[in-house]
Structure formats: C-alpha cells, structure tokens
Amino acid sequence: MGDNMKAKIEEQIAIDIDYETFTTDEIIKIFDFFNLITLHAKGGKVKKADLINAYHTYRTVLNSISFEKRYNKMFEDKTGIKIYQTMRELEKK
Structure with missing residues (x-):
C-alpha cells in the first residue's frame, strides 16, 4: 500500500483508542x-x-469480547x- 493511500485511510479512521x-x-x-x-472494503488489493x-492479531491485542465489540x-x-x-464472509471463501 502506498504511503499516500495509507495516509488517506488513516485520516478517515479517527478511532478513539x-x-x-x-x-x-x-x-x-x-x-x-x-x-x-478499509482497503479491502474499498476494492483495493x-x-x-x-x-x-x-484480524487474528487485532483480536489477540484486544483480548476481550467487550473491547472487540466496542472497537x-x-x-x-x-x-x-x-x-x-x-x-x-472472507473466511468462508
């Protein structure tokens, strides 16, 4: 992913971590x-x-169902x- 595309995506995702x-x-x-x-959902490769x-890393980091639901x-x-x-859907393919 190019730096410009990554910066645009990060700009759009202002999550309250x-x-x-x-x-x-x-x-x-x-x-x-x-x-x-986000890149996947927007049709990126x-x-x-x-x-x-x-995704598995994300779930491991959050390490809590309540955190996962909140995020x-x-x-x-x-x-x-x-x-x-x-x-x-992705894991079913």
Missing part, C-alpha cells in the same frame, strides 16, 4: 488491521491471508464497514 490500555506496538497493530480491512492474519462499533460508525461480517 484507549492509549493507556495498549502499548504503542499494539496500537500500530490495531491501525494496521483497520487500514487493511489485499491478500486474503494478510487480512485474516491481521468494531466505533470502526463501523466511522467507516460503515462491519468487521465481523466482512471477516466472516
């Missing part, structure tokens, strides 16, 4: 997943395996992309 809960590395992993799923791996909802509100449904 709890910076005291996560390390810098974990926050980067969360945003990496958000960038990949994303390898299925890369997106699935990023998925915030992401959907900002982007219109439903993480769970998108990943479920």
Whole structure:
C-alpha cells in the first residue's frame, strides 16, 4: 500500500483508542488491521491471508469480547464497514 493511500485511510479512521490500555506496538497493530480491512472494503488489493492474519492479531491485542465489540462499533460508525461480517464472509471463501 502506498504511503499516500495509507495516509488517506488513516485520516478517515479517527478511532478513539484507549492509549493507556495498549502499548504503542499494539496500537500500530490495531491501525494496521483497520487500514487493511478499509482497503479491502474499498476494492483495493489485499491478500486474503494478510487480512485474516491481521484480524487474528487485532483480536489477540484486544483480548476481550467487550473491547472487540466496542472497537468494531466505533470502526463501523466511522467507516460503515462491519468487521465481523466482512471477516466472516472472507473466511468462508
């Protein structure tokens, strides 16, 4: 993904992350997943395996169903992309 495209996506995804809960590395992993799923949803080229791996990493970082639901909802509100449904459809293919 080009730097320009990545910057545009990050600009659009202003999620209210709890910076005291996560390390810098974990926050980067969360945003990496958000960038990949956004690119995928907008028709960009994303390898299925890369997106699935990023999703599993995202879930591991959040490590809580309540966090996952909260972040998925915030992401959907900002982007219109439903993480769970998108990943479920992708994993079925």
